[in-house]
Amino acid sequence: MLDTKVLLSDQVDAREIALVLRELDRTRGVAGDIVEFGCYVGTTSVFLGTQREKGKQLFLYDSFEGLPEKGLQDISPVGQQFVAGELAATKKQLLSNLKRAGVHDARVKKAWFSDLTDVDVPESISFAFLDGDYYDSILIPLQLIWERLSPGAIVIVDDYANEALPGAARAVDTWLHRHDASLHIEHSLAIMRLP
Numbered sequence: 001m002l003d004t005k006v007l008l009s010d011q012v013d014a015r016e017i018a019l020v021l022r023e024l025d026r027t028r029g030v031a032g033d034i035v036e037f038g039c040y041v042g043t044t045s046v047f048l049g050t051q052r053e054k055g056k057q058l059f060l061y062d063s064f065e066g067l068p069e070k071g072l073q074d075i076s077p078v079g080q081q082f083v084a085g086e087l088a089a090t091k092k093q094l095l096s097n098l099k100r101a102g103v104h105d106a107r108v109k110k111a112w113f114s115d116l117t118d119v120d121v122p123e124s125i126s127f128a129f130l131d132g133d134y135y136d137s138i139l140i141p142l143q144l145i146w147e148r149l150s151p152g153a154i155v156i157v158d159d160y161a162n163e164a165l166p167g168a169a170r171a172v173d174t175w176l177h178r179h180d181a182s183l184h185i186e187h188s189l190a191i192m193r194l195p
């Protein structure tokens, strides 16, 4: 197992990685692949890649152009450090980090989430990590994956409890108003589990 204290960036901390991996483990036996929307340099992806159940594919999505413009739901007086273009990376950087961790088979798609369609998403999903920071960057992946989630699948949204990024919690709350899943908040994560 990789050392969760050695992280590729400060975008997630060791506690969050440990929680993500705990929940990933709970989806053992649940059918479907693993997706991450907002992978940056792969801080979380390398752990998803190395700790996933055998036979499950890892699908990663990012513009690699950094954050888009904020929408109205994302405005926060304590979140002014988040601006368009922040957190830009390259697909090459991500692939190199994955390779160094021994993950050679991840499917990486460079795109804005709004340009993705059904064909870009696996047919069946057991685990999803959504880390796009903003309202639309969480809501769009939820729309893309929801019908593909298996019974018992888990969806984790980062920054739910981060007041600098209020769009993440607003997207989750909006979504759960009309969709069925349990919600558990731990650290800054929203952990949703499908019935």
Ligand SMILES: C[S@@+](CC[C@H](N)C(=O)[O-])C[C@H]1O[C@@H](n2cnc3c(N)ncnc32)[C@H](O)[C@@H]1O
Pocket: 009, 011, 012, 037, 038, 039, 040, 041, 042, 043, 044, 045, 061, 062, 063, 064, 065, 066, 067, 068, 087, 088, 089, 111, 112, 113, 114, 131, 132, 133, 134, 136, 137
């Ligand atoms: C907080 S970082 C992700 C950190 C990553 N999970 C990690 O473990 O290192 C947010 C990422 O989401 C991407 N992103 C945000 N909104 C996006 C969108 N609408 N379309 C595509 N990528 C987006 C950014 O490019 C950035 O790499």
